[in-house]
Amino acid sequence: MENGPPTIGFEDGTIDVERLLVEPQDGHVSVDSVMCFNDIAENAMEMEEVSRCFGVRNTAVSQECGEDILNGDVLDSMREVEVGYFRMQNDFCSMGEEYLLGVEFAESITNLDYGSSEGLQTSVSDSPVLASAAVTDTPWKADLFKTMEVPECQNHQLNADSSRFGEICGPCDKSETYAEEEPLKSPTSCALQDIGKFHDISSCSFQDILSDENDTSLSPSVDMLYSPKNEKSSEFGLTGQNGGTKRFQERDALVTTSAPASQTDTLPTQKRSRKPTQRYIDELADPISRHTKKRREVPSSKSLGVKDHKKCRVGSRAIRLPAEEPSVKAIQVPFASLVQNERPESCAYDMVRSSDRGNLMTKSKDSRISSENQKKKDEFAAAIHLKKRDESVSAATQRKRDGNVTAVHLKKREDNVTAVHIKKRDDDITAVSPQKWDDCVATLRQKKRDDYLTAESSEEVIGRRKHHRLWTIAEVKKLIDGVSEYGVGRWSRIKKLFFSASAHRTSVDLKDKWRNLLKASGIQGQGSRQGEKKRNMAWRPLPKSILRRVCELATIYPYPKGRKPKIAHIHHDSPDRSTDITLGDYRRILRSINGN
């Protein structure tokens, strides 16, 4: 599926429309240049459509975007550049590039763009199917010229991304989908759809990447778990992309962010991706060592069996927690995945990657096999994550996602991290993005495979992090059963009998979980119940039945100590359920028998 024809035959003068529209990812092959190619085609068609149906709206959007995006220098230069469409585009893009990525690529990109654009234009016109589009070409060029520039660029960006992702994510899906959709019927709509889908895909993939599990992501139509809101419009690419997706539907949604965000990730692609990488790693290495000098020691000491972590931990903790927690499963993957691409260049990558893989593979028990190494790796990865996080990624989005999907209890930490990101984002986003995309892509591939290879309950998968696995309902139930049978405090037994299957979940874990359940059930926090309750709401919603049972058991077996205060007697006589009861009866029987 990933072996698209290396080049699109625009030399012929005739391009397969379907191909053009349907498999824009093909363009991806020649990367930078070709991408533009696709973009233009789509743009042309989009334009038409837009001009007809959404003309006003579009304008509005574009302006809106333009203003937001092009503030300061960019905006000024923009105004000056009203020359020709291509010129415009190029300029704009280049500006965007400069704006975000730096001048070096701007030029080259521009050139590429231009060339490919021309080619595309020609071929498009020739193509009978696209005739309408071609015709339209002129008008919109002139009329919508100004207004379109921004969206144009956006499209460009987005498309580029899309194509890339498309190829990586699910060219198959795409192809199939499109095939079914009467390709020739209306190129425009097709294009629109494509775009939409691509956006979806790209956003999807991105987000998914962020999340450990969302296999679903691969299919464009899948519903995202998070709600695409522009929380912080200037956040990272995610937001923008989302907005981009709905561009034609909700002009509000579009919003500024998209352009910068997408630009970031766009054209740069492979060439550029590497550069950042290098620098990245170097930078990463330092900061990490710097910040987490201790931290690194932690893992190693751990694995080595050294016993003086305490100090290390103290220092490392602050750093480490924010890094791991906030990113949560969702975020983590992407970060780690980012690293993957870098891998080829240094062994460090391997480490990271491995760990990453572990995450992705999630359930595969294998991941746990080499706990030592794994741990170390994970630590390393974590460190990198931390770095990366700071540099990029939309904290807001992630957060949201985390909250919805994982519903984990990482609130505090997340907040801290978030702040940091926002601050740094603008500066560093540039460098990171391109690579990021690559990474994402890589991740996706890997992910896809892994997901399908290791099918697990989505629940578990989703909830899992480095050394953190979300408790599944089933597990909780088991725990409850265990407690009901053996009472509180006999965690090892419960572990043995109820969790023998799951290697993770130590007795301590059970205990901890029980503790949490008590908290969640509202029992326990006798002091400040109100506050407790509120917090409880934030936690992962537990089935009422479970909460109820927990409550019951809690009354029967008050956790901390002083077991069975009320029902102590009862318990004594008729211990509770199954086992104990049986034993009691048995004893009684024996006694009676003996007595007799």
Place this chain on the structure above:
DNA sequence: GTTAGGG
């Protein structure tokens, strides 16, 4: 080796 409890 387990458990309780704090972080």
Place this chain on the structure above:
DNA sequence: CCCTAAC
């Protein structure tokens, strides 16, 4: 989840 102290 992790770690440690105290069984």
